[in-house]
């Protein structure tokens with residue numbers, strides 16, 4: 001998988017045919033814009049995206065392509081624009097220029113159809129809702145767009161070890177437990193796209209390792225595409241099919257590293273020499289530009 | 292629980308005891324200051340009259356506050372949503388808060404007639420500002436991360452209001468309610484005294500003052516105090532249930548204070 005070059009710049013927004021995301025898989029080739037032919041199965045397509053806040057350029061022309069069903073990590077130094085990129089993809093912030101397609105539609109459309117499930121950096125649980133009610137929060141709003149095959153949040157909560165805490169309030173949970181509720185809340189939406197913004201950044205090393213295993217197990221066997229933002233190299237390599245490395249602000253993809261470790265990955269994957277080599281590769285890319 | 296109830300009772304008994312002692316030891320004449328024992332005895336003797344009047348006053352204060360709360364929720368939601376609405380409404384609310392409402396009770400009675408209507412109107416009017424400011428502050432305090440999460444699934448404004456903003460405003464609304472209890476009761480009392488319906492503790496107090504019946508007047512004051520105390524206890528109980536998730540309702544950690 002190559003980082004796409006800038007050759008697709010200048011494609012006008014009007015050429016996008018409006019398609020409902022659910023029909024994407026069966027769409028005939030003729031209705032797909034020219035440059036998508038190489039990657040017809042992409043869930044997230046970003047072309048020459050820039051984002052500026054006033055004079056501050058946060059995202060440089062950034063281009064990326066994430067295939068449906070893959071788990072892709074984006075790693076980069078703090079403040080480089082990762083959260084901004086995620087907010088643009090989730091349709092919460094307009095791009096300054098360039099194009100973004102999410103699940104075959106502009107981000108705003110994907111957002112209104114509940115196609116993107118977000119796990120923010122802070123769990124953002126509602127203190128007056130029980131664990132179970134918090135896990136249902138995203139299903140409780142904009143119900144018309146709920147998928148037919150939504151998972152029962154209660155089963156998911158049991159799966160992540162919160163079966164005894166269904167009726168507890170967030171303040172009765174540890175940080176790791178709260179973040180597990182946030183994970184379940186996103187997964188229960190059964191969205192084709194899962195974007196997570198450093199979901200484990202506030203957790204201690206031990207809890208983080210546990211959460212990594214829980215997350216791997218939860219997304220294993222799901223068709224969802226995952227964009228996982230992190231600043232932990234080991235986390236990125238252990239979880240992903242691909243690791244994208246961003247430059248310092250403004251954000252630009254400087255390396256695209258395929259992680260070909262077989263799945264399912266054992267819990268001791270970190271001892272694998274290939275894992276160690278991949279981590280080194282990511283580290284060099286982070287600190288020294290292109291590998 | 293018994294300990295919690297015991298403390299305020301002890302406090303009140305000590306206060307009344309000191310009062311009683313001051314009156315008896317200094318032989319204060321009754322028209323200057325009455326002994327609490329005498330007031331309580333009078334109140335006890337006319338318990339049925341005072342209970343009936345207190346019930347009327349309680350209803351005026353309660354329903355007036357409910358109207359104030361409903362209006363405040365609507366006005367506050369608009370103010371929280373738009374800075375222009377906030378800046379346009381704020382001076383009017385402040386004006387309402389600082390004007391002595393006693394001055395225009397007469398006009399309101401002339402306008403709305405006697406009885407329940409002017410009482411509800413004035414109580415609602417004076418309680419509205421605090422509820423409105425509490426609504427605005429509470430709604431603005433809603434967690435922006437959760438707001439964004441709801442936006443990520445395109446929750447409607449109404450859903451955000453109902454699921455996030457209103458519950459976020461509950462703690463500050465209870466604080467405002469605590470402050471408004473006293474205000475609502477005083478307003479009800481004064482309107483009852485200022486109209487011709489002859490109902491409520493305010494009417495008893497007004498007539499007693501006009502006829503120079505000190506015992507009856509002071510009994511009305513005591514009845515008001517009792518009513519206020521019960522109202523605050525009731526409010527605390529409701530608060531404990533509704534805000535059971537809130538920091539303010541958790542037991543303190545041992546040995547911290």
Ligand SMILES: Nc1ncnc2c1ncn2[C@@H]1O[C@H](COP(=O)(O)OP(=O)(O)O)[C@@H](O)[C@H]1O
Pocket residue numbers: 053056058076077078079080081082083084085249
């Ligand atoms: N709403 C905003 N207004 C102005 N500047 C912003 C805004 N959001 C983010 N930024 C700036 O953009 C830069 C990147 O932020 P962010 O995307 O949060 O970085 P990261 O998530 O990679 O740590 C930061 O320098 C931040 O100050």
Ligand SMILES: [Mg+2]
Pocket residue numbers: 082083084197198
């Ligand atoms: Mg960030």
